[in-house]
Amino acid sequence: MAVLVTGGAGYIGSHAVAALLEKGEEVVIVDNLYQGHRDAVLGGKLYEGDLRDADFLGKVFQENDIDGVIHFAANSLVGESMKDPGKYYHNNVYGTLCLLEQMQKAGVSRIVFSSTAATYGEPERVPIDEYDRTLPTNTYGETKLAMEKMIRWFEVAHGIKFVSLRYFNAAGAHASGRIGEDHQPETHLVPLVLQVALGQREQISVFGDDYATEDGTCIRDYIHVSDLADAHILALERLRKGGESAIYNLGSGNGYSVKQVIEVSRKVTGHSISAKIEPRRAGDPAVLIASSQRARNELGWSPKREKLEDIVTSAWDWHRSHPNGYEK
Structure with a gap:
């Protein structure tokens, strides 16, 4: 059984791929290499292509026995998102729709979504809690929130379980x-x-x-990128064990x-x-x-x-x- 990592040639995605490989997982990577780098992929099977290409993505699912998906693929520049919102809706939201549809067809029912704390917008309090209001102040955060909501409705209709991880600044190597x-x-x-x-x-x-x-x-x-990668893998393990869908903040505290x-x-x-x-x-x-107390309690995650x-x-x-x- 393989883990599909979308955007796995990008910064955080490539670290998640490396962590999965270190755990002996079979890894399949999909990346259009628009922002990703082929040299960042340390192993696994890399498919160069776009999530919005249904034939391409369908082939990935047909050729591999995929157990779960970790979804990183998205445009993520706040300033650009305000100047070109259509680009962000088409790549982030429509790309996620295409991914969910192929998951449904292939019978894959687990997804870990790399979201953002930008979904909260201007915080009402600090540290930010998962139950706080979500009111994004930019197109990037708005598309990520739309992706979260779409995934939840696919759970209602098709039983696709999810964990959504919200965080701010990744750093390190x-x-x-x-x-x-x-x-x-x-x-x-x-x-x-x-x-x-x-x-x-x-x-x-x-x-x-x-x-x-x-x-x-x-x-x-600021969170070390490898700690973020670990959190995504712990979230996938939670779903594999039959855990319920959930949203978690990640933060160093x-x-x-x-x-x-x-x-x-x-x-x-x-x-x-x-x-x-x-x-x-x-x-x-x-x-x-962001408060990460819930992730620490339920995922057993703590930044190293x-x-x-x-x-x-x-x-x-x-x-x-x-x-x-x-x-x-």
Whole structure:
């Protein structure tokens, strides 16, 4: 029996593939390589193609004895989603519909969905709980919420059980040093800061230093990418054991400010890392931290790499050895 990982050549997906392989699982990967990288796939059977191609996806299910699906494939840039919402609805929502329809035809009844804490929008309280209001403030979060709802209705109609995992910022790299974070364009804070240390950009922009936080900069929740991968596998194991469908937040439990990320990066890299204070960005909440207590209690998940210094160190090891990402 195989696990199908959609978007398995992407950043988080490739780490999930690596973790599955380490557990001796048979792995099938579907990725159109639009944002993914062939070199990020450490094993398994890779199919290059798009979820929206029914003939292609049907062939994947026909050729493999698939036991469950871990679904990462989605566009995920907030700014882009606001400029081109149609792209996000077509790829994220319609792509998920195509996947669910093929699962239904093939009789596959388990899916772990890599969602986002952007489904909550502006939080009513911190840390955010799974039962808090969902009111996305951008198209990306809205499409992810629509995907969650669609999956739930497929459970009602067709018995497809699911676990949806909501989280904020993935960071770090695999312990082997073979896979890491390589986005084009890059929008995540940790790799952007490390690009300054690598001499690839002059400075890092800090958008606002007058927030109601200890140092005036925004606080966010950072999770090591391998801890995220572990959570997806634990969720699949829950479904395999007959567990009910559920939604879980994932978080380290520790929020770090932008200035703290920069200071830790200076310590880890030994570089000064120039920073420039810029005006606030519209819609940036002061603090975003998710409570992961339910995931800890019901999935038995707990992050093994909670310290920011450990997360940044693993990211730095990757970027220093792969200054141009996966380019040869």
